[in-house]
Amino acid sequence: MKWDDLKSEPCPVARGLSVIGDRWTMLVLRDCFLGVRRFEQMQERLGITRHVLADRLRKLESDGVLRREAYQERPLRHEYRLTDKGKALYPVLVTLTAWAEEHVPPEKKSSMTLLSRDTGEVLEPILTDAKTGQRITHRNAVARRNID
Amino acid sequence: MKWDDLKSEPCPVARGLSVIGDRWTMLVLRDCFLGVRRFEQMQERLGITRHVLADRLRKLESDGVLRREAYQERPLRHEYRLTDKGKALYPVLVTLTAWAEEHVPPEKKSSMTLLSRDTGEVLEPILTDAKTGQRITHRNAVARRNID
DNA sequence: ATTAGTCAGTTCCAAAAAAGAACTTTCTAT
DNA sequence: ATAGAAAGTTCTTTTTTGGAACTGACTAAT
Secondary structure, eight states: OOGGGGGGOSOHHHHHHHHHOSTTHHHHHHHHHTTOOOHHHHHHHHTOOHHHHHHHHHHHHHTTSEEEEEEETTTTEEEEEEOHHHHTTHHHHHHHHHHHHHHSOOSSSOEEEEEETTTOOBOOEEEEETTTOOBOOTTTEEEEEEOO | OOGGGGGGOSOHHHHHHHHHOSTTHHHHHHHHHTTOOOHHHHHHHHOOOHHHHHHHHHHHHHTTSEEEEEEETTTTEEEEEEOHHHHTTHHHHHHHHHHHHHHSOOSSSOEEEEEETTTOOBOOEEEEETTTOOBOOTTTEEEEEEOO
16 A cells, blocks of 8 residues: 555545654654744754655645745745644644653653643643543544445 | 664654554554454555564564454464553544544545444544643643753 | 855665565364 | 465565765855
């Protein structure tokens, strides 16, 4: 199976992975959420090869997750910014972060905490149902495939 | 940079990706959550090559996400099951699913819905703070690196 | 007016990983 | 004896990476 074949799968997990299911893509997006916008900065921070970075940025742009915007002319230079579609990936980053903080301890003690921008309090992200507020776990939820 | 180097990164996103940041790994885990436990079944459902599947299962086992359990002897046969660490990945799958359902439409209309196991109602998964119940978005949350 | 530096890539080659298909081993069932 | 299943392994070919150098269009410093 190839990358683009995943796009037409009925399973949303597969479709999602067709966009972000790559070793580097999520790290690029993490940097975008941290405010990194330029090629050079990303390349240096990530230690990714320039070739692969250029490729991933192209792919993310064509998938509508990032948009390329000129921030100067002469010489023409572009930066990459998250689109709304890209920003909507935030919960995926957060849940992944929360999982890794709990289950994949770093060698050196060091960690990340999510804080409320308003109150500065530490946030503990959990998944709930928008309507009832009930917590969602693999125990009390089940996926159904809709046949149209 | 290599796979295992990611494990020692301070950033939890990188550490998380060292375990699940692979084209196939999340699809394998999706199947695990759907109850698929055997090599042959996975191989057929995913269309993954046997070689890569064997490799990914080995890796997931050594990372403590799956465990290999004998379900018969003569001939000895094993199946793969999610550990608690693996089950804790559920929110990542769910947020990815929700994102893809909204932003990566399938070519043929077809989709998945998450239902409550208790009430059968459709669930709309959102990210909230366990303490306050406030919704978490990239707008009202900020990551802080803890220096120990 | 050279020289150095920045940025966003591209080009080239070697090394690693994945695809695809056949083969193996240890059984059970016909 | 023959066929089939399960869980891999082995082999070869194709793709993807990694690593490093190079390009083009400027700008700033000497």
